[in-house]
Amino acid sequence: MSxxxxxxxxxxxxxxxxxLSVNGLTVAYQKKxxxxxxxxxxxxxxxxxxxxxxxxxxxxxxxxxxxxIPSIGGEVLVYGKPYKEQRKLIGYVPQRESVDWDFPTNAxxxxxxxxxxxxxxxxxxxxxxxxxxLECLSKVGMADFxxxxxxxxxxxxxxxxxxxxxxxxxxxxxxxxEPFAGVDAATEKAIITLLQELKxxxxxxxxxxxxxxxxxxxxxxxxxxxxxxxxxGPTEQVFTQERLQQTYGGRLAFLDRxxxxxxxxxGKGV
Amino acid sequence: MSDFWIILTGSLVASCCAILGVFLVLRKMAxxxxxxxxxxxxxxxxxxxxSGSRDSVLMMFAALAFGLLTTFLIQMFQQSGIQSxxxxxxxxxxxxxxxVVLVSLFARQVHLDQDAILYGEIAYVHWNIWELxxxxxxxxxxxxxxxxxxxxxxxxxLFYKQFKLxxxxxxxxxxxxxxxxxxxxxxxxxxxMATVSxxxxxxxxxxxxxxxIPASTAYLLTERLGMMxxxxxxxxxASTVLGYLAAKMLDASIAGCIVCAAGVLFAxxxxxxxxxxxxxxxxxxxxxxx
Numbered sequence: 001m002s003x004x005x006x007x008x009x010x011x012x013x014x015x016x017x018x019x020l021s022v023n024g025l026t027v028a029y030q031k032k033x034x035x036x037x038x039x040x041x042x043x044x045x046x047x048x049x050x051x052x053x054x055x056x057x058x059x060x061x062x063x064x065x066x067x068x069i070p071s072i073g074g075e076v077l078v079y080g081k082p083y084k085e086q087r088k089l090i091g092y093v094p095q096r097e098s099v100d101w102d103f104p105t106n107a108x109x110x111x112x113x114x115x116x117x118x119x120x121x122x123x124x125x126x127x128x129x130x131x132x133x134l135e136c137l138s139k140v141g142m143a144d145f146x147x148x149x150x151x152x153x154x155x156x157x158x159x160x161x162x163x164x165x166x167x168x169x170x171x172x173x174x175x176x177x178e179p180f181a182g183v184d185a186a187t188e189k190a191i192i193t194l195l196q197e198l199k200x201x202x203x204x205x206x207x208x209x210x211x212x213x214x215x216x217x218x219x220x221x222x223x224x225x226x227x228x229x230x231x232x233g234p235t236e237q238v239f240t241q242e243r244l245q246q247t248y249g250g251r252l253a254f255l256d257r258x259x260x261x262x263x264x265x266x267g268k269g270v
Numbered sequence: 271m272s273d274f275w276i277i278l279t280g281s282l283v284a285s286c287c288a289i290l291g292v293f294l295v296l297r298k299m300a301x302x303x304x305x306x307x308x309x310x311x312x313x314x315x316x317x318x319x320x321s322g323s324r325d326s327v328l329m330m331f332a333a334l335a336f337g338l339l340t341t342f343l344i345q346m347f348q349q350s351g352i353q354s355x356x357x358x359x360x361x362x363x364x365x366x367x368x369x370v371v372l373v374s375l376f377a378r379q380v381h382l383d384q385d386a387i388l389y390g391e392i393a394y395v396h397w398n399i400w401e402l403x404x405x406x407x408x409x410x411x412x413x414x415x416x417x418x419x420x421x422x423x424x425x426x427x428l429f430y431k432q433f434k435l436x437x438x439x440x441x442x443x444x445x446x447x448x449x450x451x452x453x454x455x456x457x458x459x460x461x462x463m464a465t466v467s468x469x470x471x472x473x474x475x476x477x478x479x480x481x482x483i484p485a486s487t488a489y490l491l492t493e494r495l496g497m498m499x500x501x502x503x504x505x506x507x508a509s510t511v512l513g514y515l516a517a518k519m520l521d522a523s524i525a526g527c528i529v530c531a532a533g534v535l536f537a538x539x540x541x542x543x544x545x546x547x548x549x550x551x552x553x554x555x556x557x558x559x560x
Contacts, residue, residue, distance in 0.1 A: 030351065066445045084447070092445040099439045103296060104489065104498045113439070116431050117446030124431060149493040169446075 017080025019044050019173045019204040020065065025074035027057070027064045033227065034060045038074070040223060040232045045202045047195055049209045049219035049235070053248050056226040058208045059095065062175050066092060078173060088117060091171030093162050095178050101151050107161045108133050108146040114168030129168075136164040139197075141190050156187030163194055174198065174205040181210060192218065215239055275396035275409050277514055279471050280528055282415035284480050284506030286464040289422055291485030292499050293457055296437045301355065302344065303481045305362035306458060307465040307474050309340040311369025314466060319376050329466055337462025338455055340365060390473030390525045411471055418467040422460050429453065434495060472525040479529035480506060483536050490539040490546050505535050 021041040027034050035057040042048055050058050063069045065076045067083050078086040091114075111133035112125045119125060137143050140160040145153060153161065159179055166174055179191050195218065198205055209215060215222060215235065222238045224230035230247040231238045294303045313336030317329040340361055347357030400410040407413065426433060435443040436453045444450045461481070468477045488501035512535075513528030520527070541548050 063441075068441055068444050087445070087447045090445070092442055094439065094441045098441055100296075100298075103438045104493050104495050105434075105438065106493070110438075113431075113435055113442065116435055116443075116448070119431070121432075122428065151493075165442075 016044065017077070018042055019079055020206065021077045021080075022061075022065060023075045023077070025061070025064060025071055025076060027060050027069065027071045035064065035071075036228050038225070038229045040229060042204060042206065042221065044204050045199060046204055046220040047199055047218065048204070048206045048221045048223060049215050050206060050223045050225060051209055051212070051215060051239075051244075051247070052225035052230070056247075058225055059177050061225065062177055062206070062208060066090070066175060089172045091166040091169035091174040093166045093174070093176040093179055096155065096159050096162060096181065098177075101153075101158060103150065105150060106146065107137065107142060107148050107150055107153065107157075107164075110150060110161050111136050111164045111168050114165040117169065132170075133164070133168055136167040137161070139167060140164045140194060141186075154184065156183040159183050159187055160190055163191060167194075172203055174203060176205065176207045178208050178210060180214075212244070272396045273514070275412065276392055276524065277511060279392055279395045279409065279411050279415060280510035280514060280524070281507045282412065282419055283468040283471050283477070284484065284510050284528075285503050286415060286419050286422055286468065287477060287480035288484045288488075288502035288506035289426060289499055290457070290461050290464055291481040291483075292488065292495075292502050293426075293433055293437055294461070294481060295485040295489060296495075300482045300486075301358050302341070302458070303461055304478045305344065305358045306337045306340050306461050307469075307477050307481070309362045309365035309369075310336045310462055310465050310469075311366050311474060312336060312372055313369075314469070315369050315372040315376070319372070330463060333466030334459055334462050336365065337458055337465070341455060341458040389523065390469065390471050390476065392471040392524050395471055411467075414467050415471070418463050422464065425456065425460060429456075433457065472528065476525045476529045479532055480509075483529065483532040484509065487532070487536045487539045490536075490543040493545070505532065509535055 018041045023039050025038040026036050034055075038057075038061065050061065052058050060069065064071045065083065067076075076083055079089060083090070108130070112129050114136070115125055115129040115132060119129070134143065134146060137146055140163050142157060142160050142164060145157060145161075150158065150161065163176075163179065166176070180188060183191070195205055195207075199220075207219070209218070216239060219235050221233060222235045223232045224238060224243055224247040226247050226249065231243050291300075291303070294300050310333040313332035313334075314329055317332035321328050343361045344354075344357050347360065348354050352360070395409050395411045398410050400407045400413055432443070432448050432453050435448060436450050440450050443453075464481075465474070465477055468480070472480065484502045484505035485498070487505045488498045491501050492498050509532035510528050513531035514524055516522070516531060517524040517527035539547070542550070544550055
């Protein structure tokens with residue numbers, strides 16, 4: 001999977017290895033590249049927003065970094081080592097639509113799944129896992145719904161269950177694929193509080209995000225992506241109209257300079 | 271005595287199928303179960319031709335090989351861009367056809383009856399006795415199915431959390447290092463085993479009914495996975511008993527009646543399930559409107 005042709009990063013990675021360093025990552029679906037030569041290195045303890053138009057490869061970047069889909073070139077290092085050796089350091093929140101919410105299980109049970117990686121091959125989740133899962137559920141304000149069949153939860157509540165599951169993974173680096181997509185205001189607030197809490201604990205969180213209006217409020221750094229990496233850096237430096245126009249290929253119609261109303265691609269912003 | 275053996279055999283078939291059926295239904299792979307049950311045919315025939323007997327061990331391995339080959343081919347075709355239902359259709363009909371050709375070519379010399387393969391002969395199960403050192407050990411099918419059921423129960427309970435997570439959220443499963451592909455093939459291997467152990471009793475077509483119908487019925491009745499497996503087994507066994515009684519009364523095909531009974535139980539669950547039943551939903555709506 002890892003390719004040695006990747007460019008070596010310019011100096012800067014001196015002491016502790018970065019939570020995530022991606023070097024020349026290229027992914028293709030049936031010959032058409034979805035990601036081309038993406039290289040970046042993130043700082044520990046930051047909230048990072050991954051921004052780009054539909055089909056820009058945002059989810060693909062996440063999945064390739066997690067080893068869920070094969071890359072045809074490049075290298076991904078998590079705290080200086082290949083992903084496979086660092087699985088326990090990583091928490092993952094897939095897109096909510098990626099699972100069947102009619103599955104016969106309840107909220108608590110889903111959160112307990114976050115512990116499976118720590119249990120090894122044969123151990124079953126027990127009282128300890130249940131306690132952790134309950135605690136994680138209360139952190140997202142869902143303790144009262146522990147016994148609720150997951151299909152009976154609203155979209156926002158389902159999203160919070162997914163976040164609680166990621167918390168149960170007790171990771172240092174989190175990947176979240178559009179956690180804000182289609183959620184209610186209460187959930188949005190719960191997610192923000194949670195992100196801030198994770199940051200306070202020194203965790204690093206990479207979030208695929210759609211709503212341009214909130215980027216400046218939520219993220220320390222921004223990664224602009226459209227098949228190729230467009231820009232990466234602190235939000236105030238990178239999140240500029242010029243860079244966004246370049247990323248979205250002019251498809252973005254701004255009404256005013258403060259990004260209040262993102263027209264393209266979001267639809268559910270405001 | 272024959273009643274007892276037939277019902278026991280049927281219940282064992284139903285239990286094997288019911289457990290695996292739950293995971294097939296939840297993974298939306300019901301039709302892959304169908305595919306495997308048909309495409310193990312050439313494996314069975316080849317094993318039969320090689321050994322000249324219904325040597326269960328050899329048949330088991332041959333069926334396993336063809337079951338996994340089916341799974342692999344379906345996967346490969348899907349990845350090369352063919353629609354998933356089309357690739358299932360291509361693979362299993364082609365392999366099944368190979369089986370049909372092989373039977374028609376060679377089976378005149380050896381006793382292998384197409385009807386028996388397709389519809390089973392559970393009525394004669396107590397005639398086919400396993401003798402060990404001259405001691406009558408009971409019907410061979412019961413031993414074979416009992417062994418298969420033990421393997422299924424052992425594997426599923428040992429790796430319950432893996433099978434569960436692979437069914438609910440394969441992306442997370444892969445992300446935390448569960449070898450999703452291996453568990454996929456393991457499940458399909460078990461389905462192949464269940465099919466080959468069952469086909470002599472209920473046939474390759476009706477075994478699909480026992481894989482899918484009890485699991486789908488249980489899906490309507492519960493919201494917990496463990497409970498769904500238990501109910502699925504219960505529905506499977508109830509179908510066997512009811513089906514056998516009906517078959518005796520009507521003097522009709524036993525396997526056919528068993529699957530019909532399963533169908534009736536499914537229809538009842540669809541209508542009267544307390545949570546998801548059509549009647550309950552109508553009543554709730556009426557309450558809301560009132």
